[in-house]
Amino acid sequence: MSARILVVDDMPVNRRLMQAQLSEEYFEVLLASSGPEALDICRREMVDLVLLDVMMPDMDGYEVCRRLKAEPTTLHIPVVLVTALDQQADRVRGLEAGADDFLTKPVRGLPLFSRIRSLTRLKMLTDELRVRAETAARVVAEPWDLGAETMGRNGRLCAMMARPEEALRVKRLVGAEHMIMPAVEPDAVLNPTEPVDLFILDLQAEAFDALRLCSRLRSNEGTRQTPILLIAGPEDEARITRGLELGANDYCQRPLDPNELLARIRTQIKRKRYDEGLRRSVQTTIELATIDPLTGLYNRRFLDGHLAQASEQSVRSGRPLCVLILDIDHFKQINDTYGHDVGDEVLRQFAERVRRSLRASDLAARIGGEEFALLMPDTDLASAEGAAERLRELIEAEPFEVQDLAIPVTSSVGLASLNGVEPRGLMKRADIALYDAKRAGRNRVVVASDLSTAGP
Amino acid sequence: MSARILVVDDMPVNRRLMQAQLSEEYFEVLLASSGPEALDICRREMVDLVLLDVMMPDMDGYEVCRRLKAEPTTLHIPVVLVTALDQQADRVRGLEAGADDFLTKPVRGLPLFSRIRSLTRLKMLTDELRVRAETAARVVAEPWDLGAETMGRNGRLCAMMARPEEALRVKRLVGAEHMIMPAVEPDAVLNPTEPVDLFILDLQAEAFDALRLCSRLRSNEGTRQTPILLIAGPEDEARITRGLELGANDYCQRPLDPNELLARIRTQIKRKRYDEGLRRSVQTTIELATIDPLTGLYNRRFLDGHLAQASEQSVRSGRPLCVLILDIDHFKQINDTYGHDVGDEVLRQFAERVRRSLRASDLAARIGGEEFALLMPDTDLASAEGAAERLRELIEAEPFEVQDLAIPVTSSVGLASLNGVEPRGLMKRADIALYDAKRAGRNRVVVASDLSTAGP
Numbered sequence: 001m002s003a004r005i006l007v008v009d010d011m012p013v014n015r016r017l018m019q020a021q022l023s024e025e026y027f028e029v030l031l032a033s034s035g036p037e038a039l040d041i042c043r044r045e046m047v048d049l050v051l052l053d054v055m056m057p058d059m060d061g062y063e064v065c066r067r068l069k070a071e072p073t074t075l076h077i078p079v080v081l082v083t084a085l086d087q088q089a090d091r092v093r094g095l096e097a098g099a100d101d102f103l104t105k106p107v108r109g110l111p112l113f114s115r116i117r118s119l120t121r122l123k124m125l126t127d128e129l130r131v132r133a134e135t136a137a138r139v140v141a142e143p144w145d146l147g148a149e150t151m152g153r154n155g156r157l158c159a160m161m162a163r164p165e166e167a168l169r170v171k172r173l174v175g176a177e178h179m180i181m182p183a184v185e186p187d188a189v190l191n192p193t194e195p196v197d198l199f200i201l202d203l204q205a206e207a208f209d210a211l212r213l214c215s216r217l218r219s220n221e222g223t224r225q226t227p228i229l230l231i232a233g234p235e236d237e238a239r240i241t242r243g244l245e246l247g248a249n250d251y252c253q254r255p256l257d258p259n260e261l262l263a264r265i266r267t268q269i270k271r272k273r274y275d276e277g278l279r280r281s282v283q284t285t286i287e288l289a290t291i292d293p294l295t296g297l298y299n300r301r302f303l304d305g306h307l308a309q310a311s312e313q314s315v316r317s318g319r320p321l322c323v324l325i326l327d328i329d330h331f332k333q334i335n336d337t338y339g340h341d342v343g344d345e346v347l348r349q350f351a352e353r354v355r356r357s358l359r360a361s362d363l364a365a366r367i368g369g370e371e372f373a374l375l376m377p378d379t380d381l382a383s384a385e386g387a388a389e390r391l392r393e394l395i396e397a398e399p400f401e402v403q404d405l406a407i408p409v410t411s412s413v414g415l416a417s418l419n420g421v422e423p424r425g426l427m428k429r430a431d432i433a434l435y436d437a438k439r440a441g442r443n444r445v446v447v448a449s450d451l452s453t454a455g456p
Numbered sequence: 457m458s459a460r461i462l463v464v465d466d467m468p469v470n471r472r473l474m475q476a477q478l479s480e481e482y483f484e485v486l487l488a489s490s491g492p493e494a495l496d497i498c499r500r501e502m503v504d505l506v507l508l509d510v511m512m513p514d515m516d517g518y519e520v521c522r523r524l525k526a527e528p529t530t531l532h533i534p535v536v537l538v539t540a541l542d543q544q545a546d547r548v549r550g551l552e553a554g555a556d557d558f559l560t561k562p563v564r565g566l567p568l569f570s571r572i573r574s575l576t577r578l579k580m581l582t583d584e585l586r587v588r589a590e591t592a593a594r595v596v597a598e599p600w601d602l603g604a605e606t607m608g609r610n611g612r613l614c615a616m617m618a619r620p621e622e623a624l625r626v627k628r629l630v631g632a633e634h635m636i637m638p639a640v641e642p643d644a645v646l647n648p649t650e651p652v653d654l655f656i657l658d659l660q661a662e663a664f665d666a667l668r669l670c671s672r673l674r675s676n677e678g679t680r681q682t683p684i685l686l687i688a689g690p691e692d693e694a695r696i697t698r699g700l701e702l703g704a705n706d707y708c709q710r711p712l713d714p715n716e717l718l719a720r721i722r723t724q725i726k727r728k729r730y731d732e733g734l735r736r737s738v739q740t741t742i743e744l745a746t747i748d749p750l751t752g753l754y755n756r757r758f759l760d761g762h763l764a765q766a767s768e769q770s771v772r773s774g775r776p777l778c779v780l781i782l783d784i785d786h787f788k789q790i791n792d793t794y795g796h797d798v799g800d801e802v803l804r805q806f807a808e809r810v811r812r813s814l815r816a817s818d819l820a821a822r823i824g825g826e827e828f829a830l831l832m833p834d835t836d837l838a839s840a841e842g843a844a845e846r847l848r849e850l851i852e853a854e855p856f857e858v859q860d861l862a863i864p865v866t867s868s869v870g871l872a873s874l875n876g877v878e879p880r881g882l883m884k885r886a887d888i889a890l891y892d893a894k895r896a897g898r899n900r901v902v903v904a905s906d907l908s909t910a911g912p
Contacts, residue, residue, distance in 0.1 A: 028672060
């Protein structure tokens with residue numbers, strides 16, 4: 001996929017050269033001649049990747065990179081540093097400034113393009129989430145912070161190397177910062193017994209094909225989003241390119257420099273945790289909008305939306321659908337006698353008993369103070385009545401133990417089945433049945449008569 | 457990126473052949489020998505794409521495709537039909553069954569792989585959203601339905617063809633179902649004056665480079681997610697492949713068959729609307745968790761999360777931060793005198809006046825019944841006090857017009873600035889200042905003394 005690349009270089013000739021190369025490959029190019037200009041563009045415009053010259057007057061590439069990675073609005077943009085020197089120390093310095101990769105001038109097409117494609121592909125995957133997470137993160141107030149020292153440490157790394165002693169070497173190199181789990185066969189990589197933050201695969205191994213393993217990890221739902229770091233030989237460029245295409249995130253070439261390896265691992269672990277933070281905050285926000293915080297059951301809003309879909313489906317498929325509305329008898333007395341804390345605990349335990357009686361396809365919600373509803377798809381009235389009666393008995397059977405109290409609780413249940421009337425009618429009829437159950441003396445199940453409200 | 461492909465064919469030799477081809481390219485392969493088996497696998501496992509033989513006993517490929525596209529749990533999986541014949545009528549029949557593309561046996565590697573890569577890339581982009589939208593859609597109860605006839609119609613198509621008469625031809629072919637906006641130069645495509653549901657670009661045009669245009673559309677934020685359909689000549693395969701790589705979604709080869717063109721356009725428009733539905737439902741759900749439904753301002757939960765971040769930022773940067781808490785004076789009397797409907801309308805209008813007085817960086821929330829808060833970053837106490845006083849005057853200046861009433865409303869404001877104490881302290885001090893404003897006779901602004909609660 002095409003992408004928008006910002007080229008930052010103080011030399012006009014370098015900018016032109018890079019622009020020509022990228023444009024030829026159908027990338028869109030933005031240009032900046034200094035660090036401050038680059039920062040400004042990244043803040044204002046959509047940029048998919050920054051190609052950043054290291055040696056610039058005033059503000060060098062390391063500093064620009066550090067600033068991009070420190071700002072919440074720009075830290076998600078991948079940065080590739082470009083330098084004239086190929087000094088190991090410079091590489092590490094760049095990676096430690098937060099760069100995602102490092103290329104040496106003259107920049108050759110193939111490694112450049114495969115790197116750009118792999119980095120922008122990953123960015124686009126999280127862009128969808130990021131946009132939404134910006135709002136969500138404020139609700140959830142995730143404590144994640146890409147800039148924090150610890151974000152890239154204490155990872156769980158699963159390493160599959162050519163030989164066992166190589167895995168030990170990796171362990172020696174990075175074991176002080178991370179936990180290393182050596183894998184001796186592909187199965188251990190594909191079905192890890194513990195959660196993994198990063199896979200390290202040895203492209204030079206002969207006993208297994210690291211590219212195949214890479215593709216398997218990317219095809220499995222559980223490992224699709226776990227980063228992969230390839231260990232390659234000095235001559236492995238074609239296979240590295242292939243690996244990046246298949247979904248590997250980064251690579252390190254032999255001879256392994258411990259600091260470079262550490263820096264690359266940190267970058268991958270940070271990014272993984274950042275993505276997880278995004279997902280979690282969107283997820284949690286969605287839950288906040290759907291879950292009743294006291295009982296953990298769904299809320300009224302969720303039930304209403306779900307009921308509309310479930311009844312439409314039921315009408316279309318001709319399969320039955322039942323709704324139960326339950327109410328705790330004399331709940332006000334419990335609150336008045338023992339206080340709200342005890343009342344809340346009774347609600348929680350009540351919800352727990354409801355949850356225990358659910359089948360996988362049922363859905364339970366708290367729809368009011370002491371009122372709950374159960375949606376039972378594919379269930380006819382007779383089976384639903386049986387389930388309602390069992391639930392009523394389960395509530396009555398044992399008193400609720402709260403603090404040192406044993407509080408007897410009973411419930412009334414109204415029950416209705418969908419008979420072609422519109423969804424609101426269904427809840428209404430279950431509600432009327434509940435009211436009848438209350439009037440008839442509580443602690444009982446009443447089934448709505450199909451005829452009672454069949455009129456207009 | 458690698459992906460998991462389900463190959464469906466009743467002939468063992470065909471399955472083996474296809475498996476070998478795909479595996480060679482590092483795709484993961486699942487096999488099914490019949491339609492029912494394929495449906496079962498798609499329901500149970502993660503599948504990124506289905507390669508579906510058309511001619512099978514019992515249930516043919518068209519029927520399998522229709523069923524996959526009718527089920528909410530499987531409709532997002534791309535389907536490529538494979539047939540022995542190259543009959544135009546079969547192609548169209550397959551596309552109308554909901555297939556994303558159509559390949560003719562013997563299936564050659566290049567078109568197959570470029571198609572798989574393009575379709576699975578698009579799928580992975582929406583997977584992130586889809587997982588979350590499954591929950592969200594129940595809350596929002598989006599009425600979108602991929603199966604509906606109308607989902608693929610009434611699109612707004614921007615067509616950039618080799619010659620104006622070609623654009624007219626496209627209009628004749630599909631104008632009955634869609635609105636066609638012909639573009640005569642690239643600028644009209646890149647900066648459309650109206651929303652566009654699909655771009656149609658002519659690969660055979662000489663006056664412009666359709667691939668370049670494709671890459672521009674994919675690099676712009678506004679058009680990144682709008683589908684692109686390429687019109688190609690019979691010999692254009694290499695450029696089609698390049699176009700799909702750059703982010704085009706589909707293509708149609710000359711001589712153009714009207715039914716095929718219509719079917720492909722419908723598929724693209726449906727998918728776009730499906731994706732938009734996903735985005736909207738996630739977005740709306742997030743808003744439900746953050747917005748006060750009565751006034752449209754943020755809710756307490758959002759303010760708390762945001763305040764934590766804003767005050768941390770203020771401490772780090774050393775820039776000031778102020779909080780205002782506003783309360784409608786004697787609001788209970790309004791409710792008691794005029795009823796809740798009028799009271800709610802007063803709250804809405806009050807919120808509107810607050811909103812009008814905001815600067816872009818301020819944040820307003822309703823934090824209780826008649827209580828509101830304003831967060832003012834980069835604002836010192838003196839400026840905030842000025843703003844608070846102006847807001848108080850704005851409330852008092854004109855009575856609130858509700859129904860035929862003119863209700864005079866005043867407000868009390870408490871104000872505090874962050875002085876190194878922790879965020880909760882900030883809200884607390886503003887609250888105490890508000891209480892002081894009430895006690896001093898209401899309709900006034902009181903600034904929290906920095907010393908008042910500086911102690912432990």
